[in-house]
Amino acid sequence: MQAKRKDIRALTRDQLRDFFVKNGDKAFRGNQVYEWLWQKAAHSFEGMTNLSKDTREMLEANFVINHIKVDQMQRSSDGTIKNAVRLHDDLVVESVLIPTKTRTTACVSSQVGCSLDCLFCATSRLKRMRNLNPDEIYDQVVAIDNESRLYFDRPLSNIVFMGMGEPLMNYNNVLKAIDKITSPEGLGMSPKRITVSTSGVPKLIRKMADDGVKFKLAVSLHSAIDEIRTSIMPFNATFTLSDLRAALVYWYEKTKSRITYEYVVWEGINDKRKDIDALIDFCRFAPSKVNLIEYNPIDDGVFQQASNKAIDLYVDLLEENGIVVTVRRSRGKDIDAACGQLANKS
Numbered sequence: 001m002q003a004k005r006k007d008i009r010a011l012t013r014d015q016l017r018d019f020f021v022k023n024g025d026k027a028f029r030g031n032q033v034y035e036w037l038w039q040k041a042a043h044s045f046e047g048m049t050n051l052s053k054d055t056r057e058m059l060e061a062n063f064v065i066n067h068i069k070v071d072q073m074q075r076s077s078d079g080t081i082k083n084a085v086r087l088h089d090d091l092v093v094e095s096v097l098i099p100t101k102t103r104t105t106a107c108v109s110s111q112v113g114c115s116l117d118c119l120f121c122a123t124s125r126l127k128r129m130r131n132l133n134p135d136e137i138y139d140q141v142v143a144i145d146n147e148s149r150l151y152f153d154r155p156l157s158n159i160v161f162m163g164m165g166e167p168l169m170n171y172n173n174v175l176k177a178i179d180k181i182t183s184p185e186g187l188g189m190s191p192k193r194i195t196v197s198t199s200g201v202p203k204l205i206r207k208m209a210d211d212g213v214k215f216k217l218a219v220s221l222h223s224a225i226d227e228i229r230t231s232i233m234p235f236n237a238t239f240t241l242s243d244l245r246a247a248l249v250y251w252y253e254k255t256k257s258r259i260t261y262e263y264v265v266w267e268g269i270n271d272k273r274k275d276i277d278a279l280i281d282f283c284r285f286a287p288s289k290v291n292l293i294e295y296n297p298i299d300d301g302v303f304q305q306a307s308n309k310a311i312d313l314y315v316d317l318l319e320e321n322g323i324v325v326t327v328r329r330s331r332g333k334d335i336d337a338a339c340g341q342l343a344n345k346s
């Protein structure tokens, strides 16, 4: 029986060089293959044209390239693109290309499904099947970079980890993927153009700060009152706001990187004056800004976007208190590609 072939992209450059040396070839052959895999995003050994036929056959006998496949691409009337991405084991995740006049942002997934249970989020209804590997995250980014070049004539400019899954629950693989995205032998992107958005896992926010990461941090806050936050994000009962706040203060002290709070205002849930006051207080602990995000209903009728009047009051009071606030309109609603809508429905 043939031994199970290994995913070649799990190997570091040095491990690839060693593989060739052990098989009686030159170490630099490992560099060539590494370049094919990461810089040229090769999908097959056959396409590695500067290798001999024997070498390609030897690679084929020992390894596989578990590349993702964009199964379906949907385009929104506002230019947003949603990719349904099939993984080697036939599971599917989604990623989104969001164009503006000057930027192309990729919103990528980090897990198949999600282990958390935010009540307003479509992904929470999918059981968490597994974490994505670093290369599966990297491939989503490459696919969107290619689409950006093809449809918008420019490379991808920004990445947000805001697709399916809680990125900090897949900590090591997300960081490995970011290493590859930012390294010159990968896409060479600046970490300042990457934002990891978490629902707020205090221990791992501290770990990121200790690990000296250079990307930006966003937190899906949605309420600065424990009782309310727990009612819509039940894990808040374990990771309370005071723990979160302490971790964010630690993050800022170590990284000096301003935090973004993602915040949706829902009718009857967090649209009162006391909710705004609590948010203003929460923002005082570390330099931060607030993104008020338009909500996209997920057809259960429970969560409804608050009135414009309530949102205007948020903006006025935050600004009066010197807090930078942006109201973000949703993109790709017609193809279920907007924030909180990713649920493999297509």
Ligand code: SF4
Binding pocket: 114, 115, 116, 117, 118, 121, 122, 123, 124, 163, 164, 165, 166, 199, 220
């Ligand atoms: S909002 Fe994020 S963390 Fe919460 S269930 Fe959805 S994907 Fe998971």
